[in-house]
Amino acid sequence: MPKQVAPDASRRSQTARRAILAAAFDLVGEVGYAKLSIEGIAAAAGVGKQTIYRWWPSKGALLFDAFLALTTEGEDGQTGALPDTGDLAADLKLVLRATVVELNDPRYDQPMRALHTEIVHDPALAADYAKRLDEPMRELKKDRLRAAQRAGQLAEDIDLDVAVDMLFGPVLNRWLQRTGPLNSEYADQVVDTALRGLRPREP
């Protein structure tokens, strides 16, 4: 039961939609999350405010779509599987280092922080995010881990979600909270520590 009468999506102007998504992404990068306004996005996109309110329920949803559009409508080579050279540690380091590079890219810094904030405060958006962005990437990661299990490089009884959390969570946190330098050394350390575990080796 949609609160507002559903607009006729078939007549939607794709020009306006793309301009809005691009403007939203660019603007949040320029002015930051705190000063990002619907009014500003509309002006930057050369669009009436109503056109934004008609199609997106919240600023967070718009931001989220801007992200989706970027990854979906982009070069789209991105969605490929994780590398599998047979060396699990090396492969994970490769991926985690790439994540670090992306998080440190100033073009993505503000937009990602903005999106993260909206997710933290909006459960509905969080669910959307979980399903449409986190889930697919998480599956790719779990696929790689499953392959490692088949190759005898990963314990059989490990909960793969926990494993993914333990590998990628620390990097995300360090980026969000700036509790320390975020670089490839850290990425490597996390992979090594996670794989080996904290316990001393049996003699």
Added chain:
Amino acid sequence: MPKQVAPDASRRSQTARRAILAAAFDLVGEVGYAKLSIEGIAAAAGVGKQTIYRWWPSKGALLFDAFLALTTEGEDGQTGALPDTGDLAADLKLVLRATVVELNDPRYDQPMRALHTEIVHDPALAADYAKRLDEPMRELKKDRLRAAQRAGQLAEDIDLDVAVDMLFGPVLNRWLQRTGPLNSEYADQVVDTALRGLRPREP
């Protein structure tokens, strides 16, 4: 080099300060981060807006102080060391479960999310947070881990910061992003997995 001329802290009204911190904490819990306004805090605290602007540079700094006041001026038993029964896994599970309970406490939910958001967008605040809230608690955790090293329950060559990140990061992330249920089972899983590592046991 303070931007605004430093007010004379010796004349500061402690009554007003405490009323503001309490009002800020209470209000963010009631109305949520998005609708939290300086104006509202001032009104709730029975205080002029200028009194807030005089002493805090930003809403985030105020929120942060409200948190600090809570932990510092409260029952203050909080700052004690982590439990050390000799059983590292059990002790860590105890602490992580407590963390989970606290994160799930509705009284702290909105305030913590709000503070987190401000930290994510304000590097200066992040530094403050790192030094005055994260650092002390992190040291306590590292102390417990060091004790475990001395007891031969933890590898000697582990980076303790990475270890802490790997134990507490996943829990924080699951809470922030709601990517899954956050309960004691998850806490236990994280501890077990982190301690054991992802690799299969040597035969």
Added chain:
Amino acid sequence: MPKQVAPDASRRSQTARRAILAAAFDLVGEVGYAKLSIEGIAAAAGVGKQTIYRWWPSKGALLFDAFLALTTEGEDGQTGALPDTGDLAADLKLVLRATVVELNDPRYDQPMRALHTEIVHDPALAADYAKRLDEPMRELKKDRLRAAQRAGQLAEDIDLDVAVDMLFGPVLNRWLQRTGPLNSEYADQVVDTALRGLRPREP
């Protein structure tokens, strides 16, 4: 060259405009000039502050419009010519007595003082006032004086502006500065003295 980008007057809400003008006039009468605030007017008119700032450059301009609206959109019989019974002195006394009555009317007291103050401090507003309120009424007065000249009741070489100033100025001043009682006796005295002049009669 308008300072602010000219808003589209064709879309202007006449409802809001009238509510604002009425509220301004009423409020200044109730609370007085010193406590008259844009905020208060907006609230009383049930209007956003921006709607006032959008259409009026200053409180004085608003007050002025409130006056204009009153005289223009009112019963509009007001703009008629001065009476001409053939007896100049009697006619002038009639008009000046009416002026005195109006100035003493508590409904107009505060608003007129407020408008006067704004005019005194704002040359642009003074020009507007001169052209759109003072000028038309001054012309009516001069018309009556011209008729008197034709009827041989007024010297031919009199500067009519000076004459008008000398008839109406003293009344206005006495009202503004409260330097003495303002009643019909005073009005009559002024007319008589102005007509006769200060010099002794030739024997």
Added chain:
Amino acid sequence: MPKQVAPDASRRSQTARRAILAAAFDLVGEVGYAKLSIEGIAAAAGVGKQTIYRWWPSKGALLFDAFLALTTEGEDGQTGALPDTGDLAADLKLVLRATVVELNDPRYDQPMRALHTEIVHDPALAADYAKRLDEPMRELKKDRLRAAQRAGQLAEDIDLDVAVDMLFGPVLNRWLQRTGPLNSEYADQVVDTALRGLRPREP
């Protein structure tokens, strides 16, 4: 019945008093009436705000005192009688032209307009003004007119207050409302017209 307990005037700091009066006069000239603030005056005078509130009940009263101080403690040659050369018209023109010059002096423009405004809105201040500034000067003017009556240059049955109003009122109004150029020509015209009257000369 003073609202606040009367401060002990004997201990009053004359330094502070003079600094405040001077600062008030100077400031209103610089920033204008609308932006004149007690806070600004106190700062400019190097004085605490309380010192102003202690001794003056309102901004208008302070402004008024600033004026009084100027005329009283100044070169004080000002308070002398009006010139009496035997030629009434010439003498009045001299005085009225001097008035015009003073009103056109930019140093006095803002302060006088400010004082005028306060008087218009504050009956108590108006009474003070009438008694302590207007009255003395009015008496001097009436003295000159009385002398003219004795010399047979002015009708015996003229109300001198009305005469003064008719001579000086138009000039003051023209200055306040800027309804026309204020110069010596106008001064002369007023004097001539007032003396002669508006009626045609008897044949």
Added chain:
DNA sequence: TCGTAAGCGAGACGGTACGTCCTGTCTTACA
């Protein structure tokens, strides 16, 4: 083929909050 109903750019509207400035009162420390 021609209404006509939708999406659209534009922007006025009633509101809320911003961060600043000032008011008039109060408190502190000094002379």
Added chain:
DNA sequence: TGTAAGACAGGACGTACCGTCTCGCTTACGA
């Protein structure tokens, strides 16, 4: 006790956006 200094509760300033609304205008569909 008067003073300089300035914190305080309060309130208005003028600005920026919110989300809703109404206006003409294109633009495509169905009668």
